[in-house]
Amino acid sequence: MTTIAERCLSLIANQKALSVETLRPDQTLEELQFDSLDKVTLVFDIEEEFHLSISDAELAQLHTLGDIINGVTRKATEAA
């Protein structure tokens, strides 16, 4: 069964045409060349994938891939 982390990494990889295997939780979106448009697109994809809502304030706190995985996991758990 695909984990939340794997699903997040897949969306991140897809956004910038990267290989999932190259992604690590400590990498920042900045290091992966995400610009503001990439970020809002990624957040849109995450919201669609997990049926949740990410506020602007929460978006501002998402710097690393680990931030995204942890944030989505927390929200998904709360919703469950």
Add this chain to the structure above:
Amino acid sequence: MRRVVVTGMGCVTSIGANLDSFWSALLRGEQGISPLPGIEPGDLRFTHAAQVHHFDPAQYLSPDITKVSERSSQFALVAAQQAILQAAWKNPPQMVATILGCSTGGRSIEEPETAMLYRTGGRVHPLTVPRSMASSGTALLAMQHGFSGPAFTLSTACASGAHAIGLAFQAIRSGSVDAAVTGGHEAPLTYGFLKAWDSLRVVSKSGSKPFAADRDGMTLGEGAAMLVLESYDHATARNAEIFGEVVGFGMSCDASHMTQPSGSGAVQAMQAAMRDAGITPEQIGHINAHGTGTVVNDDVEAKAIHAAFGAHTSALVVTSTKAAHGHAMGASGAMEALAAVQALREETAPPTAGITEVDGSLRLDIVMETPRTLTTEFALSNSFAFGGMNAVLAFRAFR
């Protein structure tokens, strides 16, 4: 004032996805018209359009570009790639303008997104705005090639492409830029747009037959056509191959009716183009007409040509290439400009595809069935849009 020449041409159309295939299809009298997919029988009065098939943007564009672009912009980028390749700039000029015409923007993105929103209360994708804004093609083209000169999209409905080329011509002639990539692009064949045109009752059920006795409307189309224009001095300094010369541009507005052409505006624009070029009507030998195939348009355009050319009208070799590539809205004027430049270059006027009998009441020498040899040095390309916005380009053969 500086002379302005054509050093590159490219296109994506329903009859050919590059200049050579486009031109040879025009000469053969082909019509790029095919059945519209997914239309229920009886839903529209028409069933066909001039669609571009087998267009795979990933074949030509990087993933970064395809992600933020829509079909209309992708047509523009691919056609421009061809034109720029043909221009063979070793070092692009210092100031390159990017001036494109587009009437409807990125409908294939915007329309389904908003339809879904209204139907189901869904969400709209964040790339919808950059993909669908009408200026997307111009922005992406300038970004892709690093063109830092003036860049803008103009929208004058069916004359957008011709207006764009005319303004690019003026910018180079005045000396404000050395070169421009210019033309028109459109991908309007979305369900909502088709329904809107259906309501206007001007689309042919059988396929556009411009100037024919049995014409019954236009055929919608899509695609893009692009030209590289540069100053004659710049082109000759680098020993560029020159395919033709832009010598005049005339604009006018009917200022009378949204959809019914007055005729006087068309006359005014043709006369302005010839005056701008410093030539007399007697020097023009060929017209690529607006020629949509509607009863009213072709009748009004014929009368306008008679008014502008008088007794010389009988010496004009007139064709409409819309019967072949369809009426691709903002791209049409650019497709027809390509055809006019090619006609002078090859000394051959392509036939008006699909017609077998010209409406005698129009009293025009319409090329039909087979190409016609041209001996003229000058040609006009007419574009007359809804809203009465008229743009006429004058070209000279470069020999």
